[in-house]
Amino acid sequence: MNSEISLVIFTCEGREHLLRKTWASFQKACDFKFDQVILAVDGVIDHSVMEIINPDLVIYGYQRKGYVTSIKNTLVHISSAFFFWLEDDWAFYIRINLPYYQNLLIQHPDWAEIVYSKYGPLTADFKKETLYENLYLNVNGYSTNPGLNRTAIILEGFKAMEQAEKMNGTEEVGFENFLTAYFAGLSRQVVLIDPVDHTAIAHEGYLESTPRNWHMISSLEKKTEKHLLIFPEPSFPRRLYMILKLFRAFIGLAIRQLRNNEVYELCFRIIAIAITTQQHERKTNGTDPSDR
Template sequence: MSDRKIDLVIFTCEGKEHLLPKTFSSLQEKCGYLFSNVILAIDGKVDSSVIDIVKPTIIVQNHKRSGYVKSIINALSLVKSPYFFWLEDDWCFNLNFDLNELAQKLDLDSSLCQVVLGKEELKSDGLTASDKDLYYSKFGFSANPCLCRTAPLFKAFTDLLKLDKNEATKLLGFESYLTDFMVQNRLNNLIKINDAQSYVQHDGYLESTAREFHMINSLDDSTSSIGKEYISGYGQHINISIKNKILMIPKVLVASSYLILKIFSSREVYDYAMRLNIGFKKRFKN
């Protein structure tokens, strides 16, 4: 049952849109809310069949990839409801949730700017409880699936557009910027956590896009110096330290050993290994 106006804002981008149908279907199954508007923000060229599946009310698209930050600003300018549900294209919903209940929390506390659905690694240990399954976050702003209050986020991104983009801000992501904005404006957020099973699961790690697309400097190409092809956020003009490279070696060995062991018992791990192998051949064996 939909008691109030809430918009759904979905973000997808070139090369990741194939993940969206599963995400959208999962949301419908576990939420089933009748949204006032469905706004689909697209960064780059995507398969049009995805649009047909989502059937958005409004589409806003950067025909050439311009970055996540620009997509967010484009989409927020079209949100007319006091609240909107923020959804990226690569999530799976594991548990049912009542969007009206989350909205009621925002109704009762004007200092709350979002209620986030907890992902797999989050537990309630050490967090202050607000209500059943709801805890005050200590992690700052989150772009995980969440219900957001429109007004403060619109203001935050309006201010962001005016912020000078230079070498000092080249590694400042919009999540960090919004976390600082929350502190400065005394805003809080809640996380909905079920310790037995996460509310959401992130399925898009392998398709992660370059971190530069998340940086506020992506709004100004003249100051951006991070190569968009690098998902680490360290572009071709930024040297990665020997220490960081050495520390990465045991992490790769542990991950590889885990994949080898689990490949016999998990189809998901097998498919993941297959995608890694294909990616390796395409990128490094030509």
């Protein structure tokens, strides 16, 4: 059987350290021979990372335009019937059996994707509808967790997204939310793997997630300038209370990093995020010397 599977890796500027670790972890977990390896880059990254991955094709957006635009520009270049979706910030603790899941997608043409869960084993809340052995309807909807996708269905969803209203009233719409509703309307199934007795994957870059603005379908036309929170707007008293919690957390981390490499790495990421945030604020406020 022709493999008919491409590997598509999504990254953006400033995340080379995450991508290197993800690629090393993925190679240990998966020795599958892909038809095609595509690296999609939003912004400018160190070319040495490309040399490590050695992709067949690079979709390079030198001017950063967001994750949704990067996906849209990449999907049309996938030559295989299926593709493995890999973002730049995951670790793998399980062997990836692509032929097995490819065969299931072939057997079930209404399945849009089969993805790995970062939770394991799954609780009853995730196992409300069984689709196959250790496979369940994903109650959270469409996901860009590492997993095998059916190219034609995902491409169809993104084409529908381009033609859809980009706002729900005054509310921003995330692309995963849009695809969840779109696929549900067509009875397309999004499938979640139960790792049964262990953790299959870990979201290593959860502390360095890109702003939600880049994940909104409105970014296909124009990025929303206001930062979008993942939770309701906090009150001023809650913001003051956050200062106290930060002091306690940082003091604890500062002491623990003296003897714990994992905590040191966490501290390194926090400092890196703080520097990146300050640089972004200077550019946004027009006070960055590089803009003069």
